[in-house]
Amino acid sequence: MTALHQQVEHYIDNTTQWFTDQQLDCTVENEQRHALCEPVQVKFSDGHFSAPRVDSRQTILVLDSGMELQSVLRYRSRIRATYRYDAQAQRFVEGDPSITISGIGKKLLSELDQFMFTAPEQTEPRPGFIPAAWLADLAKVYTSKVPGDAVDYESQIPHVSHGTMVLGYLAEHNPEAEFVLLDTAQFLPFALHKDLVCDKAANALLAKMQTAADSLTSDVIQQHGVEFINFSGGYTQGHVRNIFNKHCEGQLTEQEGKALLLAVKPIYDAMFAAPNTLGVQSGIRKIQGANEHSNALDALSYPHRATVYSYTSVEQDTPLDLTGQANWRSVFNDYAEQFEGHDFIDLFINFGIEGWLNPDVTNSTPKMQSDVFGMRYAHEWELHSSWAAPVATSYAVYLQSVQQQQDENWAFSPAFIKAQMVPSLCPAKPEDTDKIKAYVRQSEACRIQDPLKFRADELNRLKYLDF
Template sequence: MPPVPRWSWFSALLMGALCACGAPAPSGDTPALSARLQAAREAILADTCFRERPDGAGCEWGEFAYDPGAFTMRHDSGEAILVIDDFPSLPPRALRYQNRLRGYFRVDGQGRLAPVPFSWRLPATLLRTLQSFATPDFVPAEHLRTLAVPLRETYPVQAAQSAGHGSFVFSLLVETNPHQPLVLLDTLSFTAFAPEEFCDGSGTPESLERLRAKASVVAEELRGLMAAQGVRYVNLSSGVTLDSVRQDWSASCQGPLPGDGVLRGKLGAYAPIYAALFHTPGVFTAQSAIDAADPEDNPFDFASEAFPNRLRVGFFTVLESGLDAEGRGAHEGLGGWPGRANVDLYVNTGVLPQRPFEYNRTPLLQVDAFGMDLLPITRATTSWVAPLALSRFIHARSAHFAGQEMSDALIRQVLGRMLPPRCEDLPGGVCLYQDPLLHGQTEGVRLGYRPREYTAP
C-alpha cells in the first residue's frame, strides 16, 4: 500500500470545514464533525516525535503567517471587540480563532497604530489541527474536547506558550461572544511608544507637553482604529496609576526617581488616551476595577462625568448567589472586591477563591490553551471579570436592542438594562450585584452554541 500523503488527513478536515454550512447555532456533534475529530486525533497520537522529544529536535515543524485578510465569519455582528492588553505575540490559541481576528496592532515610536507582522512556528500537526477549525462557521470548543488531552499531552511546550495576561483575557472573550470579531492591541504604555519623553526627569512644562502630545497622537489613532475596524466594544483589563508610573520609571529609565509631583504629571499625560477609550461616541468600555484610594494618584479609576461610556467591574465569589435575572435578592453577605467607591458593577464568578477552587454549575469559563475545551477559572481577579461584564453588555445589547445603531444614548439604555434601579437595599437602588452566568446572559448561551450549565470533561 502506498504511503498516505502527509497532508491527506488535513485536507479531509479542511474539506469538512468548508462544507459545513450549518445554522447559526450548531446543535452538537454531527457525523462529519466526528469523522474530522477522529482523523485529527489519530494524527496527533501518531506524532510521536514530539512526545519523545519535547524540544522538537528533528521533528516536523510548520510556519504560518497571520494574515488579517483571511478574516471570515459567516455570522458577523459587525461590532468588533478591541482587546487592549499584553500581546507581545499571538498565542497558539489565537491560531484556532485566526479567522475572527480583524487585526493585531501595536503603537510605534511615532504614536501610530501599526499592524504587527507575526508568524506562528508550531509542530506541523498541531498547526494543521488548529487551522482546520478556524472556519467561517463557529465551532464551539466543547464540541472539540476529545482533542484537548491528546494535544496537551503531545505538545506541552506549545500549550505553555498560550500563557500570558492578554492571552488569558482573550480566552475569556472568544467563545462567549461567537459573533463578534476581535481586534488585538498590545499594551498602551509610554515606556513602549514614548520612552524618551517618559524618561525625561526634568518635570518641566515643556517635557510634560511633549509627553501629552504623543498621547494625543495615540488617542487620535485609537479613534481611527475603532472607526476603521468597526469597534463598538473595548476590554481594558489594565490601567495606569501613580504606582504603575513609578514602577515603569524604575524599570525603564536611568537616574534618580523623580518626585511624586513629576510622576503625577506623567500620569496625567495619559488623559487623551483614556478619553478616547472612555468617551468615544458609540463605543463601550469595560474596565477592571482596582482598590484605589486617592483620585489624584488614580485619576482614571474613579467615577467621572468625563468617562460616560466606561463601566468599572469588580467581583464576588459565591456558589449560590440567590439573585434573580435583574440582580434582586439578598445582597448582604455577598461582599465584593474592590470597595464600592471603585466599582459600578459586581459580577459573580461562581468559583470559590481558595483551593481546590470549587465551582458551581455556571462558573466563569476560559478556553484551554488550544481552543479545544472550556474550563473554569481558578483565582478571581478584576482582570478576568471585565470580560464577563463586557460579554453581559453585548448580550443585553443584542437581546433587547438588536437593529439599533450603537450610540451614547443606546449605551445608557443597555446599562440601564444591566443595572436596573430595582434594589432598594443598595446605594441609589441600583442592582449592582449581578450573576449573569447563572441566568445564561451571554451570547454563547443565547445563540445556542453552549448550554447554560457547565459539564466537566
C-alpha cells in the same frame, strides 16, 4: 446546531484516527518523529479575516498582550486586524505577530478556526464555530502527543498569557464576534518616554499621548466600527514611579506623579468618551493605598465606561435576579468585605468559585474558562478583575443581541447597554445601615450583578452548550 455538533464529532474521530495512522508522537526521539513535529513559523499575515463567520455589529477591540497564538491561528479568521504602537510616529499601526509551533499544531488549530459544515436544509458548506467545550477528547490527544506546543519553539515563552485568558474568554463566549487587537506590551507610555518622566514634563507627554489618542480614534476605533472595548488593564501612578525610580534622579512628589499619570488621559478619552463605543475596564478597589491621586484615571467618570471587579459567593447561588435589583442587600451583607473600597467600581460580577486554594468548590454556574488552544473548557480558579472584564463585555454583547431580537431597527447605544448592565433600580432606604447608604450611588445603580447565574452570554444564548 445539531448538524454542526454531529459533523464536529465526525471531525474529532477522523483527526484522532489521523494521529494514530500517521504515528504522530512528538515525544519520541528525533529520528523517529514525523515531519509535522518540526516547528514552523506562522505569521498573522499568513491567514485572513472571514466576514461570513462574524456579525459586524459585534466588533470588540481588545487591549492586551501575549495574544499571538490565538490571533495567528486559533481564532485568526475572526480577527480583523492587530495593532502595535509606533513610538516614533506616535501612531498605532497594523502589526504582523508571529509564532513558532509544530506543523501539527498549525494544521489542527487552523482547521478548528476554519471549520465548515453543511446544514440539513442547505447544499453548500457554511462556516461553523467549534467551542472549546466540544474538544476535550481531541485536546487530550493533541497535548499528549505534542506537548512542546505549549511554548513558542523559538522564544521559549509559554503561549498561555494574560492576553490569551482575556481573548480566549471573549472569543469563546461571543462566537459571532469579530475582533481588533491592540498589543499593550508595545504601548508603555512612561517607559517609551522616560526622558519626559525624568524631566517631569507632563505637558510634553500629554501632547504625545493626544497624538496617539487621535490615532486610536481614527486608525482603530472608527476604522473598524468598534462597538465594544475590553481593557483588562490600566495605568496608575505606580507605573510612573517604577520608571522614575529606575531611570531618573531626585524625588517625584505625589502631585508630579499624578500630573504625569493624567498625561495618558487622552487615551482613556478615546476609549471611554467615544460616542458609539462601550468600554469595559478591569477596576481597582480603593484599598491598600489606591486613591484619587495614585489611581487618578480610575477615579474619572466616563459615560461609556464600565469598570468591573469580581466577587464570589463561593458554593452558594446568589438570590439575585438578572437586573441585580432583587435581594442585592443580602448579597452585600453576606460578602461585605468583597465590596469594600467600591468607589471606583461600576459593576461587581460573581464568579461562584472558591479560588485556587480549593479549585473544585464552585456554585452551580461558576465562571468558566477555555485553555490557550480553545480546546478545553473548565471552571475558573482565580478571582481577578482582569478576568471579570471579559465577562462584563460578553454580557454587554448579549444584551445587545437581546435588544436587536426585540427591535430589529434598534440603533446601537452604549449608554443604553450600560444602563441595562447597571440599571438604576437600587436606591438606599431610610432604614438601611450606614454601610449600605455609603455604598449606594446617587445614580442608584444596581452594581452587584450575577450574569453567569443566568448564562447571559452569546455562547449560551445560541445553545452551543446544550449538548
